Amino acid sequence: MVVVAGLVATPVAVIVMSIVDPTPQMWSDLWDTRLPGMITDTVTLLVTVVAGTVIVGTGLAWLVTAYEFPARRLIGWLLVTPLAVPGYVAGFVWLDTLSGPFGPRGARTIWLCAATMILTLYPYVYLFARASFRTQGSDARDAARTLGLGPVRTFFRVAFPLARPALAAGGALVTMEVLTDVGTVRLFNVSTVADGVLRVWFGTGSRDSAAELATTLVVTAVALVAIERGLRRGARYSTRATTRPMVALPLGLGGRAGVLAGTLGVLALAVGIPVVRLVAWSQEARRNGATATVAGGLWHHLSSTLVVATLATVTCIALGTTIALLVRRRGVAGRLISRVSSLGYAMPGPVVAVGAVITLAAFDRAGILPDGSVLVGSLVGLVFALTVRFLAVGLHGVESGLDQTPASTVASARMLGAGPVRIAWSVEIPAARTAILAATALLMIDLMKELPITLLLRPFGFDTLSVWVWQATSESLWTQAATPSLAMIAIGMVAVGSLLAALERGAEMTS
């Protein structure tokens, strides 16, 4: 396990080490030209998107848990589905749609970029907030009502503050997504630092310069993760089961109409309109034979995506489970291994990609593989880099599931003669299976959308759906990008469905 943790941490270490030997030329060039703009854009985008997702995600979660309206349960589920839509897909649909009224230049603004990101990322906050409101129960809301607070003030003064730790956890996920994104920002000509790393790599061909620029993101991300860890510690205290679950209040006719308009409006913007437009484009592409011109066609890309996503998901879950079990057994050493192997999640995709290439290239030079084959550009190399980046999703998911098993249950198993392996296999892992399933679904969604690592590390001729969309959209060929986008949304919907099924079952079992 120590070896695994070391391997997973190496690409990150490589990046951090690069700053020890800086290239002053690159920094002064960047500082004179693009760097100030990159920092401003990154911060502006981050603040806007985090604020937007928190407002939208929390607001929707509160409506769905606290009030009764037609099709509440169904809408509650549907509101998670924007997770299945990659930001850069929603991005190019809205870019084209709004190019009508605003003109193609007018639509390429940081604000529209932020808006599409909010629409596709708010479900992270929504899921955390909904879980938090459910466990809060009705007591706080009802107490606020007896003290004369109306629904709006109840939300802002009671529900929102109580859900704060959960919101921080959701907000942290959104932060990572925004810092990592390269697909959406490129569409809207927003030059963030992550985008800059890619540009330096491709523009100058200098891995070292790209790595150095990436350190700025590493520092930001590490700081944000530290804050999130602190906040999550608080969250654990507040998620105790209450005696009474949240009872939804009935709404008047106006209230019901308002809630339906709001929730369905968000769904239309985030999923409905993009899907309708994509279907139209994809039919157009089929009519004029544009799809057929893409090498390999849909099936090649679809199977590539599924192969990579499945391999990386299985690796992340298996390693994550092993590490999580180790954390429970060996306090300090386990926690250290857990922290070290989570580092990659704090790193934006392009950073991990750069670090992984440098690491793999070093292995290749050392001639680790026998028959002269190389890791860089191999499927193994790609899965390795994706594992570095996403291991923490599996690890934290499994950890939260293992936390569900009370210490006394594990102790009972010991008293009945079960050793550590049997306890893991027949008590802890089965009890955590819904959490593991949820983590698997989240990983599939993340990996299917993943762009920078796949782009930089994929084997030659091994093109995924996300690469297809990237290539088509960078030439503004929306109709060409429609079919692979729909395929991604379809995979995402399946994953979202199993995520919801896992969460519902988890909620049932604890109640």
Next chain:
Amino acid sequence: MSGSAIALDVAGLTRAFDGRTVVDNVDMTLHDGEILTLVGPSGCGKSTLMRLISGLEPTDNGHVRVGERDVTKIAAEHRHIGFVFQESSLFGHLRVAQNVAFGLRHLPRSERGARVEEMLDLVQLGGLGRRYPHQLSGGEQQRVALARALAPRPRIVLLDEPFASLDEVLREELGHQVVSILRWAGTASILVTHDRHEAMTLGDRIAVMHDGRIEQCDTPEAVYRTPSTRFVASFVEVASFIPDGAGSVFVARPHHLLVTPGGDDQVTRIEFLGSGYRYTVRRTDGTEAVVDVAARNNLRVGDTCTIAVTTRDLHRLA
């Protein structure tokens, strides 16, 4: 009991957390088939003592023997001690029968089913083997936990406040039920409780624990009639301490005393008990005395009064 073999022998058991001694040099012996209740206020170290005996918690000092076998250095999973926890610790993903069978891996498959049925019948849950734990009531869950602990036929079983999460009516009923199951199984048991009534009625012997030490371990009668310390005296039942004039005190139970109007003492509280009345009296030396009377006299709160002892053989504390 003294005729049967020793099932558990604990000597000098000690455990400290962050410099605070939670279990302090505890000695304890349990004979085969015996039921010992371990009672004390919360935080006195009862649960930690159980975890030390079971091996779930490492010991700083002392020995634990199960029968002839020294298990002090042996991991919990190899001690063959049954344990029932305070909260339901059933495996939520396994059916009731699978829970009970969990510790029976050493048995051939053919015998396992029969043992599980036997155990479920013993705890009067026959026929519920296919249910899941969350489909059972709290009391039923704890009976499954007991069946699961007894199924491998351990020589001793530890029950750490197994009724604490249940409501009072259920507690009492389940308490007697559990004791008769333990007697039927003939397993030596330590039953932890913070309820003195439970401790008095359920155990062959009571160990009273205070601040990490066992202050007295004896039959319920002996602990009640001849307590060894003030703490034990007033923990098992309300007690007044009457100075004997030689620097020591007598232990007086409320029915040992009489209260009459006039004098230097003062009535501070009168409670209706159902069967009679309980007077709390502040004495001139600042101590309190508690007196039970069958019929209410004309004393009121604030009136002066006198305390008298009605029996000649009060227990004198050393």
